[in-house]
Amino acid sequence: MIRRPLRPLARILRARLTGEDPDKIEAEARAARMRSLRAAEKRRAELRLWLLAAVFLAAFASVGGKMFMLATTEAVEPVASVNTSPIVNQRADIVDRNGAILATNLVTASLYANPQDMIDRVAAAEGLAQIFPDLSAADLLRQFSGTRKFIWVRRKMSPEQQQAVYDLGEPGLQFGPRELRLYPNGAFAAHILGGTSFGREGVHAAEVIGTAGVELAFDTYLRDPANEGAPLRLSLDMPVQSALEQVLAGGMALMNARAASAVLMEADTGRIVAMASLPDFDPNHRPLPPSSGDPADSPLFNRAAQGRYELGSTFKIFTAAQAMESGFATPETIIDTSGPLSWGRFRIRDFRNYGPRLSLMDVMVHSSNIGTARLAAAMGTEAQQGFFGALGMLEPLTLELPESVSSNPSTPARWSELSTMTISYGHGLAATPVHLAAAYASLVNGGLRVRPSLLMNSPVPSEADRIVSPQTSANIREMLRAVVVRGTASLGEVEGYEVGGKTGTADKPNPQGGYYEDRVIATFAGAFPMSNPRYVLIVTLDEPVDTTGTEPRRTAGWTSVPVGAEIIRRIAPLLGMRPNRTELAPVVMASQ
């Protein structure tokens, strides 16, 4: 800034020449300088005020703006971190022992209608009736024309059907997401899987709850988010189960049976590898329980784990085991089989007369009722009850199926000496085929009681579960093998797999009292390979009759045993078991 002098020399000199007072000039300059200084100060003060005003304005504006933002936007919870928990399905999958999927979820949609939003009700009703053949256009139109503002049309549908509904272009039809429980294998293992239905239902979600089978037994586990979607691993083996179902269905048709069931169990652990009950159903469309008639005739009825039957001569081996374990007899002990054996008005007969006496081994091989009954009577009722109890034949199954709670074997109201005799050959005590499988497994695996299970991680029996000695178990294996080699189950021989087993043909009880003459439950209880049993197989046919011969044959040896043998023939290779034989034909690859 150029500083002007207060007494500019040029003006002073000119004033002096004219005789004016030079001090006036100085005063004038001083006043001008003061003015300019004051003006500058005022400007600065104003600027400060403006600045202050601007700052306050900005502050109030930002506060006001924030308040406006808060007032006009939706409240959002402040988050410090993003949820990183894994996304899991509402319901865990069910897989077989190798991880093949038995039950899974599929996200589909439910369909509901808001008739007040509809553009063309007639077209919508007709379009829907075309997409879903089970709906009628007239019914839908009546519903859409009523006063209701919300109508469920479908609980679940396939993605294709959803697309078809989209293509109708009707704004009054709305979708809500639904998780659909899918059993990709259809009727496969239906009684084990059970089924599901919707629980509490809303527009945006619906609970899927188990209604039967393992779906119900493990409902809490399957729905527990803490498992992070870990699948439920069953002990079933899909190829084996499938082959078993196929062969059993074929056998049931060939033997003209009303129904059939089969259980394949690991002899050492009691884990069920395959279990089938025919007729069966598709768990994707689980039928409603029958409202009339015998529930045991429904396809929903699990004959293997729910149906209690008198299983006939398959029980005889229990009496033999009891006798050998208690030291009462050895396989060579001679038993009096002269008959008929009379007890009051009751007479016990054999299928044929096997002569006056047989060794215990031959009593089993020929399946002599008289011999077994005499042996059981000699050992007494209490001993029999004790042994059957130890085998688990007197208590309900501990199987992981809700249906099995009603599997408590039915025993005679008064366990008399006659009951002891009839039970020894399988009449008077009704148990499920799974009971029988577990008892056979316990007897042939070296004598450790197994508990049937459908889970891969079920506990393995220990020495604390011993019911018979290894020696008794070995004798039983020998007897069961002899029954197949030269006894009633001779059709059960499968080359290379050393099948052993026992047949049982039991007359069906008549609901009117007594027993039917020509209706039987034919059972084959077997194990293989007999030198070191790995699997126990129970095949039960309901009212089979083999009509290939000159006269109808109903005994298990002609009906269940061939079916059982065919099952073993099919599944043993699937289980990875090499046939035990030395005369295997060498495979020729090179030609000379």
Add this chain to the structure above:
Amino acid sequence: MKSVLYLCALALVLIFATWAYQVNYRTKSEMDHVSQLQREIAHERQILAVLRAEWAYLNRPERLRALVEMNFADLRLMPLHADHFAKISDVAMPRPPMPDDIDGLISGLVDTAAREAEESEGQP
């Protein structure tokens, strides 16, 4: 001197304010990104579940059995049988080297083909 200090302080405040502002917004956008990724993962999982269900459906034993029967002429697949097991010792040693002359080679091939045809016919 004082004003220089003030200026420095002001500059620092500005720098930190900008930094904090940017970090804040970056965090928010990352969070948005993460939640978007999670939505995508959920979607992919859903697709995966559908594919798995479809795979299981296509591989259901019933369908495979039907396919095997339909294609029996080409594949000749039979159920696994006990005869299909063999021991390593049953497998013959590799054949001796091919004869050098062309005649021996051709007759050898013809023999092999004939035997193979015979064997496949002999199978049930």
